[in-house]
Amino acid sequence: MDSEQILSQIKEKVGQTDVSDRTMMSYIDKHLPKDQEPDDKFYEAAVDIFKSFQGNMSNFAATTVKQQAEAKIEEFKKNYKPSPTPSVETPPKGDDELAKRLEAIEQALQNEKKANAINSLRSDVKAKADGLKxxxxxxxxxxxxxxxxxxxxxxxxxxxxxxxxxxxxxxxxxxxxxxxxxxxxxxxxxxxxxxxxxxxxxxxxxxxxxxxxxxxxxx
Structure with a gap:
């Protein structure tokens, strides 16, 4: 199955989202080895991450990035001096920031799952005390x-x-x-x-x- 088909299936499972295709494709390329077919575990992890990310992405993209861009424009206006070859600093692309936040959310989910699994093992062994007398x-x-x-x-x-x-x-x-x-x-x-x-x-x-x-x- 090629990357475009995998992307299509993930978008279908996630539903309406503002996460760009570029960000999703970056996730697929990073987490799915070449020539390996995605399984249910891969889709489940991808859907969990993108749904969690969607909760704050709209506000982040519409507010935070907008504020950063406006601040850069104001800074440029203050420091601008006419010259034969003026240069305008391009505001940073939102996708780079979104990718970093996506990676942080993914790591937090993995850490939480690992901690829950360890606590479950400890509780199971503690419960065996009565049976072992x-x-x-x-x-x-x-x-x-x-x-x-x-x-x-x-x-x-x-x-x-x-x-x-x-x-x-x-x-x-x-x-x-x-x-x-x-x-x-x-x-x-x-x-x-x-x-x-x-x-x-x-x-x-x-x-x-x-x-x-x-x-x-x-x-």
Missing amino acids: VANKAIWNDVVDSISVKDEATSEELLSEVKKTYEKKLKEYTGEGATPYGGSQRTGAQQVSTEEAKAKRDEFKKKMQSAGRLPKPTE
């Missing part, structure tokens, strides 16, 4: 929030990382005899005091907060 949910939740989630990670992969880290931290805080699963926490031969376990957990949270991997407490 996690002995210390406070430590479990701290570990879930502190684990760095890789791109394209699955719930099972995150769960595996959380279990290993949780079991390690539980032993550090409560001693070698600690039982990570099975309901309530048991007392082992080398179990440290409750106060010391809480202090170690708080220390772990502060380290994660300093590293930016846990939110800092509100003051």
